[in-house]
Amino acid sequence: MAVETKAYSIDMRDAFIKELYARAKAEPNIVFLSNEYGAPSLDIFRRDLPKQFINAGISEQNLISVAAGLALGGKKVYVYSIASFITLRCYEQLKIDLCSMNLPVTLIGVGPCYAYSVDGPTHHATEDIAIMRALANMQLYSPADSNMAAAIVDVSLQSTTPIYCRLDKGKYPLLYKQNEDLSAGFTVLKEGEDICIIATGMMVHRAIEIAEELNKYSIKAQVVDVYRLKPIDTRNLLSVVRNAKKIITIEEHTIHGGLGSIISEILTDANVFLPLKRLAVPDELLYTYGMRENIHREVGIDTDSVVKTILEWEQ
Amino acid sequence: MTFTKQTSVEQNNGAMSALLRKSQVDIAGLEHKAKQIRNMILQMCISTGGHIVSSLSFVDILVTLYYGGNLNFDANNPEWEDRDRFFLSKGHGETALYAVLADQGVFPISWLDTRYRKGDCRLGGHPDKEIPGVEITSGSLGHGLGLAAGISLAAKMDNKAHLQFVLMGDAECTEGSVWEAALFASKHGLNNLIAIVDRNRIGSIDFTKNFTSLEPFCEKWKSFGWETTVCDGHDCKQLHEAFQNARSSDTSLPLMIIAETIKGKGIPFMENDPTWHVRSLSSEEDIKRAKEALRWQ
Structure with a gap:
């Protein structure tokens, strides 16, 4: 049973990136890819771990192929983007390069559905669950608070399959404790x-x-x-x-x-x-x-x- | 003809066959091997159909890589960590790849008879990563260069010396993802990445010049920050030199080898004819003529 508290968390993506940063400092095999998409927490990652951060540019198809290639080369790969772009724009690369070869790459999609509410339909990931769950081998995580977002880092580091993690923007009350066991789902x-x-x-x-x-x-x-x-x-x-x-x-x-x-x-x-x-x-x-x-x-x-x-x- | 192991050229006896010196390579032997591989492709396609002309187009490239000591590869241990990687991005060249891998002994040569596009099918109409010796699943175009760029970058990060060779079609270069990868590879100085374009100037239904603007092709790659070289894709000597130069080069850029080829090479009535991309050898007369053209063995 989760803890009920009114304490407010930090942004989910910052929680995820901060946790990953801590792990990546100790594990040089972790590589973080972005398609020209940032975050204040990511600025720290980029500054301190420049060899583990790659800005692959606004090229989502290549972003996923490169991520798959890095994983084939033994790297633990994270790909970070706006949810709509990391799912739809490169869908076939997800299917062929990641899922058909079952490579443990973690996709961090920020802003599911109407999170980018005023930005219009290009930024609304209104179908991410439907399309991502249709991909064989793909796991889907959808946390409700920042503690859970951070805990997913551990799950992803252990994973042998690709993961899509959708992270909402903004701060939400904490529902879970730190290092929550996520095995139940x-x-x-x-x-x-x-x-x-x-x-x-x-x-x-x-x-x-x-x-x-x-x-x-x-x-x-x-x-x-x-x-x-x-x-x-x-x-x-x-x-x-x-x-x-x-x-x-x-x-x-x-x-x-x-x-x-x-x-x-x-x-x-x-x-x-x-x-x-x-x-x-x-x-x-x-x-x-x-x-x-x-x-x-x-x-x-x-x-x-x-x-x-x-x-x-x-x- | 039944498939039997061919042994006329220096067999790839593990990693040793790699890195042969220029003087050691037997060009006539490579040409003979290419002829054998073309016969094997024909046999497979007579039996079950398959992409015959697309495969015939790059046989000499593949043979020069695998049998000319240009690919540091151990047929007895295809998962060897430090191997050079070969990526068949144009997955519709599967018969050539299967023939070479089987001939090298990576998987049983009997699979070409019994498991290609039939029966307990293990060798599909496009290659997949589960097949021994196959690095990536391909068939949809425009994936191989980005995948190879990723593994090239991982190798750089880990100071590993292995090279990545990617074979693409020229019509494949109408995929936008190819150019995304081209930008990425030059930015990251991936001089361990060698792309080869099988420049046969034909897509699946037409000549490339009739549906796209690849020219000036070489200049395009240059302007994307690549080293480029152009050679005759059916001349094993030229190909061997291009591969040797690629390995010894001190460039900081990725390399594009544009290999000028003829789609259907070796069977004149199929050569340079767009309609053959998806046609199968169904008539006895065509089969007879094809066998005669390859001096069937």
Whole structure:
């Protein structure tokens, strides 16, 4: 069970990079690639470990091929970029160079879905879960706080397969302690017997807020954070959610192929027929942008909308 | 013809065969080996189809690399850490690569008969990394140069001396990723990276000049910061010299060897004809003529 605290963390990408920096200082085999994308924490990495940092330029196809080549040469490789560019722009390189040869390269995608809210559809990674989980051998991590983001560094250093780690921008309350054991892949953050709310990434915080709100209506909600979207420990997850009266998934991702799809597939494959609602970005919203909260309201994944949906569903 | 191990040239007897001196190399022997490899390719393609003309195009390049002592490679230990790496970026040259690797003894020569594009298929229509002696999975174009650049950079970081040889098609150079990698390799001074373009001037359905602007091709690579050299891609002596010069060069730049070739080389009725890229040898008459052209062994 996670620790509940209101303490605020640092930015997830800074937490990840700081942890990796500490490891890379001791392990010269770690190589960090960027496509002209920076961060204050990365400035320190670049300054102190210049031989382990490569700015490969705005060339995402080559970025991934070079990363794969470095891994073939025995390097422990990290590739860092905006989520939309590191997934879509080089998708075939991910499939062929990384996944088909199963090379342990870790992709750090910053800003899933509407994190770059006002920057428009080019910067919205609205389908990263769907496309990345379709790649054989690829693991997917989607942490909800900076402690977990830092803990993923350890997971990635041990990994023998490629990993895609999506890190949100901004600071979120800490839900996890440092060096959290991530082997389970999901956490029940709150128990409740009336409805199970499943979320990932920054939407986990939204789920907690929703559960607190539902409490006012005497609805006891269970909150589950699925921080590893692939592979999922299906048996254990099922044992946790199968007693729920109903399940709702909330995600900042297209309705096609994201968390809602994952849960739906798991239930179907196990012949568990529970009422399930999937709240996500509808198919037609490609050109929607603005302040993140506004987009969430439009999509219906802000706290008020989700609570309203659940109350109507309860009746 | 059945596939049997050929032994007429200096067999690659482990790492020893590498780095032969210029004076030691038997050019006539290489030419004879190339002829044998072309026969093996023809046999494979008669049996199950396959990319025949694309493979015939670079046989002399491959033979000069593997049998001329230009690739520091141990057929008995293809995973040897310090080996030179050969990357077949134009994956549709699979039959030539399979024939050479089998002839070298990296995997059983019987696989060419029994496991190429059929049966318990281990040798696919494009090579994959699971095949012994194959460095990368290829088939989609524009990947090999970036992969080789990555491993070249890793070698530099670790002060390792091995070289990377990448074979690309000229039509492959219409992939943007090739030029991304070209920029990267020169910036990082990857003088352990040697690219060879099989410049047969034909893509899969047409002559390159009819659909793209590769020319001035050599100057393009120069302007991207590469050393360049142009040679006859069917002349083992010229190829051998280019490879020897590549190894002994003190340049700080990556090297591009533009090998002028003829697609389908060795079987005149297929030569320089864009329609043969995907055609298979189906008629008895074509098979007979092809065998005659290669003086079937």
